[in-house]
Amino acid sequence: xxxxxxxxxxxxxxxxxxxxxxxxxxxxxxxxxxxxxxxxxxxxxxxxxxxxxxxxxxxxxxxxxxxxxxxxxxxxxxxxxxxxxxxxxxxxxxxxxxxxxxxxxxxxxxxxxxxxxxxxxxxxxxxxxxxxxxxxxxxxxxxxxxxxxxxxxxxxxxxxxxxxxxxxxxxxxxxxxxxxxxxxxxxxxxxxxxxxxxxxxxxxxxxxxxxxxxxxxxxxxxxxxxxxxxxxxxxxxxxxxxx
Amino acid sequence: xxxxxxxxxxxxxxxxxxxxxxxxxxxxxxxxxxxxxxxxxxxxxxxxxxxxxxxxxxxxxxxxxxxxxxxxxxxxxxxxxxxxxxxxxxxxxxxxxxxxxxxxxxxxxxxxxxxxxxxxxxxxxxxxxxxxxxxxxxxxxxxxxxxxxxxxxxxxxxxxxxxxxxxxxxxxxxxxxxxxxxxxxxxxxxxxxxxxxxxxxxxxxxxxxxxxxxxxxxxxxxxxxxxxxxxxxxxxxxxxxxxxxxxxxxxxxxxxxxxxxxxxxxxxxxxxxxxxxxxxxxxxxxxxxxxxxxxxxxxxxxxxxxxxxxxxxxxxxxxxxxxxxxxxxxxxxxxxxxxxxxxxxxxxxxxxxxxxxxxxxxxxxxxxxxxxxxxxxxxxxxxxxxxxxxxxxxxxxxxxxxxxxxxxxxxxxxxxxxxxxxxxxxxxxxxxxxxxxxxxxxxxxxxxxxxxxxxxxxxxxxxxxxxxxxxxxxxxxxxxxxxxxxxxxxxxxxxxxxxxxxxxxxxxxxxxxxxxxxxxxxxxxxx
Numbered sequence: 070x071x072x073x074x075x076x077x078x079x080x081x082x083x084x085x086x087x088x089x090x091x092x093x094x095x096x097x098x099x100x101x102x103x104x105x106x107x108x109x110x111x112x113x114x115x116x117x118x119x120x121x122x123x124x125x126x127x128x129x130x131x132x133x134x135x136x137x138x139x140x141x142x143x144x145x146x147x148x149x150x151x152x153x154x155x156x157x158x159x160x161x162x163x164x165x166x167x168x169x170x171x172x173x174x175x176x177x178x179x180x181x182x183x184x185x186x187x188x189x190x191x192x193x194x195x196x197x198x199x200x201x202x203x204x205x206x207x208x209x210x211x212x213x214x215x216x217x218x219x220x221x222x223x224x225x226x227x228x229x230x231x232x233x234x235x236x237x238x239x240x241x242x243x244x245x246x247x248x249x250x251x252x253x254x255x256x257x258x259x260x261x262x263x264x265x266x267x268x269x270x271x272x273x274x275x276x277x278x279x280x281x282x283x284x285x286x287x288x289x290x291x292x293x294x295x296x297x298x299x300x301x302x303x304x305x306x307x308x309x310x311x312x
Numbered sequence: 313x314x315x316x317x318x319x320x321x322x323x324x325x326x327x328x329x330x331x332x333x334x335x336x337x338x339x340x341x342x343x344x345x346x347x348x349x350x351x352x353x354x355x356x357x358x359x360x361x362x363x364x365x366x367x368x369x370x371x372x373x374x375x376x377x378x379x380x381x382x383x384x385x386x387x388x389x390x391x392x393x394x395x396x397x398x399x400x401x402x403x404x405x406x407x408x409x410x411x412x413x414x415x416x417x418x419x420x421x422x423x424x425x426x427x428x429x430x431x432x433x434x435x436x437x438x439x440x441x442x443x444x445x446x447x448x449x450x451x452x453x454x455x456x457x458x459x460x461x462x463x464x465x466x467x468x469x470x471x472x473x474x475x476x477x478x479x480x481x482x483x484x485x486x487x488x489x490x491x492x493x494x495x496x497x498x499x500x501x502x503x504x505x506x507x508x509x510x511x512x513x514x515x516x517x518x519x520x521x522x523x524x525x526x527x528x529x530x531x532x533x534x535x536x537x538x539x540x541x542x543x544x545x546x547x548x549x550x551x552x553x554x555x556x557x558x559x560x561x562x563x564x565x566x567x568x569x570x571x572x573x574x575x576x577x578x579x580x581x582x583x584x585x586x587x588x589x590x591x592x593x594x595x596x597x598x599x600x601x602x603x604x605x606x607x608x609x610x611x612x613x614x615x616x617x618x619x620x621x622x623x624x625x626x627x628x629x630x631x632x633x634x635x636x637x638x639x640x641x642x643x644x645x646x647x648x649x650x651x652x653x654x655x656x657x658x659x660x661x662x663x664x665x666x667x668x669x670x671x672x673x674x675x676x677x678x679x680x681x682x683x684x685x686x687x688x689x690x691x692x693x694x695x696x697x698x699x700x701x702x703x704x705x706x707x708x709x710x711x712x713x714x715x716x717x718x719x720x721x722x723x724x725x726x727x728x729x730x731x732x733x734x735x736x737x738x739x740x741x742x743x744x745x746x747x748x749x750x751x752x753x754x755x756x757x758x759x760x761x762x763x764x765x766x767x768x769x770x771x772x773x774x775x776x777x778x779x780x781x782x783x784x785x786x787x788x789x790x791x792x793x794x795x796x797x798x799x800x801x802x803x804x805x806x807x808x809x810x811x812x813x814x815x816x817x818x819x820x821x822x823x824x825x826x827x828x829x830x831x832x833x834x835x836x837x838x839x
């Protein structure tokens with residue numbers, strides 16, 4: 070996955086200045102920055118929920134176009150903060166929606182479903198429940214299962230743990246990291262929480278006001294800040310969370 | 313609005329991509345809807361076809377007792393002559409009957425010379441019957457000679473009140489500007505009605521209201537009004553002890569009863585109608601009218617005409633034996649057909665319109681605006697507007713079309729609102745999964761909006777059941793039939809015979825749709 074000179078503006082407000090970003094295969098890249106810095110916008114540009122004004126996006130060496138986007142979307146998993154589960158479908162139907170839609174065999178999907186419920190530690194008994202009948206953490210596990218159903222090459226996570234209470238959040242962080250490692254999954258993870266970023270990241274990408282300020286490991290950011298903002302951001306978070 | 317526009321934009325982004333194959337699962341809730349409606353309305357085509365009459369000659373009548381009675385007399389005369397005839401009772405006012413005659417929905421109806429001159433030919437009311445006949449011939453309509461009585465307009469008062477004030481003539485009214493007038497809507501508007509009358513006699517009264525003819529008699533009896541317009545052969549004049557105020561200036565033109573007919577009607581039918589010429593004087597007509605109001609049975613009143621004329625043995629009237637329960641069943645079935653079929657059309661058209669409207673933009677505004685404007689047209693006016701159009705006329709079709717238009721707004725609006733209320737995150741999740749636009753609509757958006765859509769349909773159903781009572785005004789039948797006859801006869805029991813079942817039907821519909829909610833709204837949305 071590669072973004073080249075991608076930009077986006079809404080009227081006079083520039084959401085993303087021309088940005089370059091590549092996500093390394095099999096690694097977890099974390100996009101971090103203060104609210105409104107454009108990190109979620111960048112994610113939404115990748116899956117084309119919004120159209121870029123300029124620049125190109127490549128996936129697996131091929132440019133993403135309106136013609137191939139729906140096929141590519143099936144090779145990308147996307148999880149958002151509220152889960153995005155459809156309330157009229159059971160957990161199971163939510164997970165199987167796309168697989169059924171593209172005509173995968175029931176046997177194949179059933180096996181995959183069991184595999185995933187095991188992987189995400191989501192009890193099979195709960196699969197017949199509707200999203201309203203699940204807790205926030207359970208919903209995020211279902212959402213993750215849905216995103217992983219078609220074995221996507223890239224997993225996009227937009228503050229997936231942002232709405233959870235600390236205990237549930239900690240448990241899910243641990244499980245997520247385990248899952249990524251086991252699957253060798255390529256992940257692009259958006260968060261505003263530095264501790265979470267450090268926990269997951271192979272590479273951290275720090276953004277502010279629509280620009281990518283610096284990319285690297287946490288030690289790069291600490292020791293060789295590219296900009297005073299980098300130190301400011303790290304120190305501000307250090308004050309509350311033990312880093 | 314922003315959100316919708318944005319969603320619309322996102323649709324464009326992947327518009328080039330189409331599903332390699334459509335989902336096999338047709339949304340369950342839609343399948344349910346369709347099967348329900350097919351079940352209920354499988355009888356509809358049959359009744360639409362049968363709504364064109366099997367009888368050779370169709371007689372129409374206006375919405376008042378005398379016209380009903382004359383219609384029955386004509387029907388009886390024709391059937392006695394061996395000509396299959398049907399009588400469509402109380403179809404409406406002059407314009408509706410005239411259009412129906414010209415349009416061929418009816419073959420003949422009773423009319424009055426004064427009305428023809430002023431309302432139809434738009435000429436002076438002093439023209440002679442012969443002049444009228446030749447003018448009508450040019451319009452392709454035939455007219456019999458007068459039947460024998462003059463049913464002109466008159467103003468009437470309570471006898472006691474008139475005597476107390478010493479009012480005998482219309483001029484005497486000048487002295488009492490405080491008198492309250494209750495006048496029929498038609499009289500208020502007519503070229504030979506209230507306004508010129510008031511000018512001619514210099515009447516000072518400011519206090520006048522428009523009121524239904526039959527209700528006006530009750531208002532007169534209980535003193536809510538003091539003066540009302542009436543027809544000089546009204547049975548009520550004798551019954552309620554009223555006096556006709558003398559028209560000393562001869563303001564009111566002659567209203568001699570005749571039959572208008574289509575010259576293409578079979579010749580023996582025209583000949584039979586001609587036999588009625590000169591056979592009914594005023595006293596006799598008042599008696600027939602009184603009989604009709606007393607027995608609530610126009611056919612029976614018409615019998616009196618034949619008995620009095622030739623003393624023939626009284627023939628049992630075919631429909632007279634209709635029990636109330638059979639009549640009620642007939643009215644109710646027709647009512648359900650009217651409301652149900654129009655609702656089905658509203659659903660079929662309204663949901664797609666709502667989907668388009670939910671995307672906002674100019675088209676969306678036009679759709680919602682149109683549906684909203686239709687809703688503001690009074691239902692009676694909408695019916696009257698549709699009647700002169702080709703294809704419609706006086707028919708079940710017109711009633712269904714009007715009800716369909718009425719039912720549209722709640723469905724369109726609720727569909728649009730239901731879709732617009734889907735949170736942006738869920739719309740985006742559907743897009744991000746890689747579902748195409750059609751699959752998103754069928755599998756995600758419509759099921760999620762189902763509660764709102766169903767509640768729109770429920771509203772439409774209840775409105776339609778209520779409004780369908782007006783269909784009887786244009787001869788489309790239903791539970792409005794007893795309501796209109798009841799209004800006409802000033803008979804509360806008859807009104808209730810239609811009003812109560814209509815209310816019960818509305819409640820049942822509400823209950824039925826509540827039940828349907830449980831079947832059709834996905835369980836996950838009802839938690």
